[in-house]
Amino acid sequence: MIKLPKILTFYFIFIGLNAFSAKINSINFEGLTTTKPDFLIQLIQSKQNSEFDSLKLKQDEQILKNLNLFFSVQSKTKYDSLLNTIDILFLIQEAKYVYPFVAIEGINGEFKAKVGLNHINWRGRNQTIGFLYQYYDRHSLSIYQKTPRHKNGKTGHEMAISKYSTVEPLYFYDTTSNFNFDNYSIDLNGKYWINSKLNIDFGGMLMSEKYLQLDTLDLDLPGTSFNFFKYQLKSSITYNSVNQHYEFFDGLMLKLYLETIQTKDYPMASFFKLKSNIKYFKRIGKNGNFGFHHNFSIATNNFSPFAPFVLDGFINVRGIGNRVSRGTAENIINVEYRHTILNKKYLSLQAIAFSDIGSLRQAGDSFESMFINNALNFYSGIGLRLHSKFFYKAIFRIDYAVNVNNFNQGGFSFGLGQFF
Numbered sequence: 001m002i003k004l005p006k007i008l009t010f011y012f013i014f015i016g017l018n019a020f021s022a023k024i025n026s027i028n029f030e031g032l033t034t035t036k037p038d039f040l041i042q043l044i045q046s047k048q049n050s051e052f053d054s055l056k057l058k059q060d061e062q063i064l065k066n067l068n069l070f071f072s073v074q075s076k077t078k079y080d081s082l083l084n085t086i087d088i089l090f091l092i093q094e095a096k097y098v099y100p101f102v103a104i105e106g107i108n109g110e111f112k113a114k115v116g117l118n119h120i121n122w123r124g125r126n127q128t129i130g131f132l133y134q135y136y137d138r139h140s141l142s143i144y145q146k147t148p149r150h151k152n153g154k155t156g157h158e159m160a161i162s163k164y165s166t167v168e169p170l171y172f173y174d175t176t177s178n179f180n181f182d183n184y185s186i187d188l189n190g191k192y193w194i195n196s197k198l199n200i201d202f203g204g205m206l207m208s209e210k211y212l213q214l215d216t217l218d219l220d221l222p223g224t225s226f227n228f229f230k231y232q233l234k235s236s237i238t239y240n241s242v243n244q245h246y247e248f249f250d251g252l253m254l255k256l257y258l259e260t261i262q263t264k265d266y267p268m269a270s271f272f273k274l275k276s277n278i279k280y281f282k283r284i285g286k287n288g289n290f291g292f293h294h295n296f297s298i299a300t301n302n303f304s305p306f307a308p309f310v311l312d313g314f315i316n317v318r319g320i321g322n323r324v325s326r327g328t329a330e331n332i333i334n335v336e337y338r339h340t341i342l343n344k345k346y347l348s349l350q351a352i353a354f355s356d357i358g359s360l361r362q363a364g365d366s367f368e369s370m371f372i373n374n375a376l377n378f379y380s381g382i383g384l385r386l387h388s389k390f391f392y393k394a395i396f397r398i399d400y401a402v403n404v405n406n407f408n409q410g411g412f413s414f415g416l417g418q419f420f
Contacts (some may be wrong), residue, residue, distance in 0.1 A: 036124040097121040105415030110322040112136035137167035156191035170305035205232040248256035249281035270301040303364030316356040319401025327360030352383035
């Protein structure tokens with residue numbers, strides 16, 4: 001082992017201590033073509049003329065990765081021993097930001113199709129603008145714009161104008177009646193960032209709804225054709241420490257959501273809703289990823305066919321079918337293990353094993369009724385996720401699930417994006 005002379009040892013200690021307390025001279029980005037550098041400077045913790053902190057620099061890399069805008073983010077530093085300053089350079093590979101998308105989701109012969117155009121980095125500041133067409137029994141259209149952060153770094157907003165139309169089943173005791181349903185809405189939402197992981201949302205929506213009965217059942221309703229005018233007020237607080245590493249996730253997300261919808265001239269269609277949402281992800285080895293999702297929601301327990309929660313294979317319990325039941329409280333648990341079995345230059349493939357458990361409190365029933373055995377819907381299955389590395393976050397999903405208590409019940413579901 002070679003021993004360094006004492007004078008050299010003291011020299012390297014001196015250089016190390018100076019670098020540790022060095023000031024940041026400059027922060028630059030290489031590889032940006034669309035994203036504005038001043039937007040990224042606003043988000044990261046490292047600031048020009050502040051003291052350099054290597055831990056903060058690593059955290060800044062992750063902050064930039066979590067924007068869902070870049071395929072890769074790396075940092076390099078250059079130390080000037082004469083000036084005792086450090087220059088920081090972020091090496092970034094941008095994704096494709098403007099792209100059309102087509103999504104077809106299916107469950108046991110029922111399907112929905114979506115076609116749209118998205119710009120997910122409009123104006124180079126992580127803003128989204130786009131439109132969406134959907135066919136789910138009938139035709140729907142939405143135009144939307146989202147700005148997570150304004151230039152002040154503390155506020156943001158979302159807005160949308162939508163027409164949502166489908167064939168909606170309404171449940172009356174042991175009778176189900178189908179209606180053509182049209183909802184026209186204007187949605188505005190504001191956002192305030194307490195820090196990089198914690199934000200508060202608040203907003204509202206104006207809605208006009210139309211119902212047209214498709215059968216001849218005699219029901220306790222204003223008629224076979226009727227309209228509602230509604231307004232919604234909503235607020236939420238979200239803590240999100242989930243870090244993203246390409247197709248892998250690691251961390252915790254908590255969200256508490258409060259909403260009221262009031263209906264003019266028909267109070268039985270009005271309600272208050274409180275919702276808690278938990279997501280937890282854990283990396284397992286190099287290729288594994290565990291995911292847990294729990295959604296517990298409760299609303300005003302009116303005995304009404306317009307109950308706000310639904311069991312649906314597109315939304316919460318894979319394999320269960322299309323809008324099988326409605327209720328005034330819901331308890332949903334999704335557990336999933338994802339394992340990457342193929343990782344190439346332009347795509348990666350994950351194999352999935354999962355279980356979904358869901359139950360509802362039927363309108364007017366007791367709270368305890370949603371926890372009895374015959375109210376629990378327990379489905380398990382396997383699936384695949386095909387991740388495109390050309391369009392960022394473009395994921396094709398296919399799952400097959402069966403009812404654990406009755407293997408004759410189940411089916412395929414497929415679509416775009418992770419289920420949660």
